[in-house]
Amino acid sequence: MKKVLFLPLFQMESGHHQTAHALMEAYSEQHPEVICEKIDFLNYMNPALEKKVSKFYLKWIKKKPGFYSSFYKKFFKGKSGFLQSFYGALFLEKMEQLLGQKQPDLIICTHSFSSFLVSKLKEYGVCKAPVINIYTDFFINSLWGKSGIDWHFVPSRHIREQLIRTGIPEDRIVISGIISDDRIVTQKKRKKITGKLNILAAGGSHGLGKNLDTLSRIEENYPIEYRILCGSNEQLYKSYAAMGSSSVKPLSYISCRNTMNQLYDWADAIITKPGGVTIGEALKKRVPIFIHSALPGQEEINLSYLKEKGLVYQLNENLPFEDQIISVLNNQPLLFKMHKSVNEYAGELELSSCKEAVNFINRQIVHKPAVVQQDYIDGLFSRLYSNGNY
Known part of the structure; x- marks a missing residue:
């Protein structure tokens, strides 16, 4: 054996x-x-x-x-x-x-x-x-x-x-x-956005991402619904739960990959850090990727490569995230270029x-x-x- x-x-x-x-x-x-x-x-x-x-x-x-x-x-x-x-x-x-x-x-x-x-x-x-x-x-x-x-x-x-x-x-x-886990099922085509915009936001398994607090800038003219992956960061979870907003739902650490696959299917876009496995899963799902921050060291180097290849969009931490995300998703030439880059990357895989x-x-x-x-x-x-x- x-x-x-x-x-x-x-x-x-x-x-x-x-x-x-x-x-x-x-x-x-x-x-x-x-x-x-x-x-x-x-x-x-x-x-x-x-x-x-x-x-x-x-x-x-x-x-x-x-x-x-x-x-x-x-x-x-x-x-x-x-x-x-x-x-x-x-x-x-x-x-x-x-x-x-x-x-x-x-x-x-x-x-x-x-x-x-x-x-x-x-x-x-x-x-x-x-x-x-x-x-x-x-x-x-x-x-x-x-x-x-x-x-x-x-x-x-x-x-x-x-x-x-x-x-x-x-x-x-x-x-x-x-x-990554096969329960994160590969999507062949990108999802079409209809109605309310669904955004999945991740701060890392230990909540080390910064500036996610800017997501609380929900305005009535933004038909957006958030799911916030808080990992093991109880303080982050409690802060969003205390908002009492029907548009912002915090989630504690998710170990079930079937549940994560459903969240990727639900999302029209993901805000995350450039961790290898999370980015790899988002690329499999053909979800537009927005980077809110990067940990020093590995993630900084990942981000440099991902930006060079046009696989992600880096958010400006000094501007409202919603404005930037909607601007990109409404920019069809830019969105087409990002999806083309994702398809080229997927085409390399053996x-x-x-x-x-x-x-x-x-x-x-x-x-x-x-x-x-x-x-x-x-x-x-x-x-x-x-x-x-x-």
Whole structure:
């Protein structure tokens, strides 16, 4: 019986966990004989450490966003030998211990931290199982493992081209988009807007988005109805509930993907942050995307790509959101251009669902003859030594 080990990071809900959950669900439906297990490495090391690090991370990006942004761009957008050496010295042995205990037949990394450590163990010959990187942002930071990774499931063609330039074989890269739950059903055509405008607004699972309070500027001449995704932010939920407005309905954290699919179907537009999985789902649903803010680091870089490709519209935080959204939705040339960009992006994808992804993984990777896998590993070592990377 085969075992697949998923390695996201942190216990708190995030895109890394959502993608892992989606693939595990697809495995249970398509290949129930496969055992799937998801482990947060930091929690495995020390639950108290994981809580402290995650709490520090959330506080850092809220209190010192500029400093975090500078730190991220210095140490994660560019290659940092110091940071990688530090992580290796501190965590590599513990990752080896985890893999020794679990003995997985396949490892799927949905976060760069785990990918870096597992890749090193592959390079050193300690880990023999095939490893897949599944990226949940629209860029690849420098910590992601590469030399020791067997397959890369990337969000777009530009990431494939980027990996090819680093020496990754093209036939080991699959354009999967941002993998999300199959219960978020792909729409082939954009929804026609009729009558009252339905807007879905999201502040992130922890309510870290700013400026959503401007949505309270409801005016009688705007026939708009809002559904506000408040995540685990109870204060945000209570503030909207206290308004007592029939046009603004706050919603607490939603784990059911069928419910989320219904909300996407209801929405004529979505206001959100540029988190990878949320944006990926909105692109699947062909819902016009408006960005109200971006967290420092990953989301800033996501936003830069999404704007460049014309996939989203960034709202001006100093102007009423309603004015801007209605202006865009009434601008048919601009709206047509946005939908054309979404269709072009969708046309790049080689996999369109989790079902297709797990079937591909089982066919091409899990049940691939061991001798072929060993040949690939030998090829990796050959390239490493020929480049002097030892």
